[in-house]
Amino acid sequence: MADLSTTLPLTRNSVVAAHKVVKPHIHKTPVLTNRTLTELASTPRDLQGTKWEGREPAKPVLRLWFKCENLQRIGAFKARGAFHAIERLKLEPGWLEGGGKEKGVVTHSSGNHAQALALAAKESGIKAHIVMPEISNPLKIAATRGYGANVIFSGSTSVEREAVADRVIAETGARLVPPYDHPDIMLGQGTLGLELQQQVRDLIADEAQHSFRAPKTISSRSGREDKGLDAIITPCGGGGMLSGVALSCEGTGIKVFGAEPSFQGADDGKRGYESGTRVTAVSSLTIADGLRTPVGVHPWKVIYERRLVSGFYSVTDDEIKAAMKLVFERFKLVVEPSACVGLAVALFDEDFRSMVEREGGEAGWDLGIVFSGGNVGLGAVGKLFEA
Amino acid sequence: MADLSTTLPLTRNSVVAAHKVVKPHIHKTPVLTNRTLTELASTPRDLQGTKWEGREPAKPVLRLWFKCENLQRIGAFKARGAFHAIERLKLEPGWLEGGGKEKGVVTHSSGNHAQALALAAKESGIKAHIVMPEISNPLKIAATRGYGANVIFSGSTSVEREAVADRVIAETGARLVPPYDHPDIMLGQGTLGLELQQQVRDLIADEAQHSFRAPKTISSRSGREDKGLDAIITPCGGGGMLSGVALSCEGTGIKVFGAEPSFQGADDGKRGYESGTRVTAVSSLTIADGLRTPVGVHPWKVIYERRLVSGFYSVTDDEIKAAMKLVFERFKLVVEPSACVGLAVALFDEDFRSMVEREGGEAGWDLGIVFSGGNVGLGAVGKLFEA
Known part of the structure; x- marks a missing residue:
């Protein structure tokens, strides 16, 4: 990891600079739309049997735009x-000259970052x-x-994993590249x-060129042709992407929201944001x-201290x-469970939906939803849905 | 269905005319690429244990472009x-005036055409x-x-289904719209x-705008920037799409091939094409x-009699x-089994692969592969892959 003293300032311009750097190495993933999901999001829910039973169902008007990072x-x-x-590491003064390529990089992760x-x-x-x-999972290994990576095994607690990573660093001089907190x-x-x-602006400006068609009830967007998204919702784990x-x-002017699972306290971002204190475990x-x-230290500064995120929702x-x-079944895309929290909020969270009705x-609203990844095997999918 | 006497001639210009007609109603589905699949297709197979064991593995160079009709x-x-x-039916002289909308249309199908x-x-x-x-399948019903369709049940043989359709026609005056043979x-x-x-031409002309990157070994395409596809392979059932x-x-100059399953004689197109006689059941x-x-009468004329299809392969x-x-797992797209036959040919059929090596x-070759559909439920996928 590049030393903190050499990193770019946390501004939009630095994101633009980062984009120039990574563009040759990554896919410009498509932004897709889906009429069924957009209609569903714009239809009031039946709240019977939900925790919102008795409340008047929200009537948000939502046009959904999906950034397909699963691709x-x-x-x-x-x-x-x-x-x-x-x-960035390659640009760090002295790193290449000091044999950085041979010393290498190290991380502890069993997931997509690895x-x-x-x-x-x-x-x-x-x-x-x-x-x-x-x-x-043997498939991930x-x-x-x-x-081409050198995989080193450890115990499964974070203490055990960090101990092994520290040993690798001591032995090889490898530089740690953490998954989000940098x-x-x-x-x-x-x-x-x-x-x-930019993709949504282009798509809206050129409706004839893309496949989105707003449901009839929400098709009137007079005077909106010059604009793009109103908001984006992304999954939040460590907060690297959200921040x-x-x-x-x-x-x-685009609002940004975080989406989390609520199960067993995984909504740490929401709890931290609402209480004012970052949850650390x-x-x-x-x-x-x-x-x-939990949300990392650096993401927290952007998300909470600078209030660049407008709120959290959990499902x-x-x-x-x-x-x-x-x-x-309706969009024909393979997404991993983590990638679905933003859509789940838009479809099922009455607090979010009421807010959109009120503000939009x-x-x-034209809402950007990030499908963050698609790494789930057919076997795992079968197990998830066999019940 | 429009009367045969009023249909357009079977030419490329008529397809262009049809496109103008359907464009406002359909999605212009994306053409996507996938580095893993393109590399796999361009890597010689290990033929041990296959019916080609002992043959020198083919070394085709293939760049795959997927037309995502599953979307x-x-x-x-x-x-x-x-x-x-x-x-076309709405344009047929007298049909609308004769109460066509109320009389309606009818088909017998349990699948995507319905x-x-x-x-x-x-x-x-x-x-x-x-x-x-x-x-x-209750989901399909x-x-x-x-x-909004009126679903009428029948027995499952084609004779039983046609009898019910005939009865509907007699009772309502509805017009039959067959799934492919027209x-x-x-x-x-x-x-x-x-x-x-057109999409592949645009993508090749503007490599910077899309996510395809040819593997290093096959990246030299000097003098090819002005052209697009060399060939297209599509699934073939009744032959409507293929023709x-x-x-x-x-x-x-683009060659077109049909892909079929070989199981229990479903490769009727291949057998008919190679024997010169259409297989009718x-x-x-x-x-x-x-x-x-089986391939229908009208598609057969285009596919075989006019030789607009260059050959069939089965998997x-x-x-x-x-x-x-x-x-x-690698492309993150949901496709139904029928949609996979073209890719399976490109990856696994040594006859096809040898032909590409020889001709390309x-x-x-830049090969267009049609992902024809994605209508498969999570339950069905689980069953297919549980063994």
């Missing part, structure tokens, strides 16, 4: 931050050491090795926000396995599964 | 033919009667009713071929359930499943 390299947005971190770092390091001819718990990572992930903003996207929207087995981590694991099923009024 | 309205290309048939016709009819305010076997349907399906040709796409390529329970029908159900798993040489 990103390695199947998740994490490629953006990893490539940015590697490129594969992203392995790929980004490989393409620059840099050694990558990835510390993974012994109990990791194989995939990480497939990108400005280089945040700026890299934020590049998806820039693309999403990066928030930076990408600074000064644009999470122990949840939510099916959204990419979102089991149950059942709501995440329902959203995932809709995406699979009759014209409604 | 089409109703989840399959069938929307194109159905909208075209309905629009939903496509129901949707197209609904959007023109035309009654749709859909004859479905009693044993049809519900989806067809969801588009010029209006063929011309409608062929519109995807036009889009695919339409072949018409869309007439005179362009198929009884196969291949997992590619959209491809269990096993296991190969179809392997392709489907790759698309799901070092420069290789």
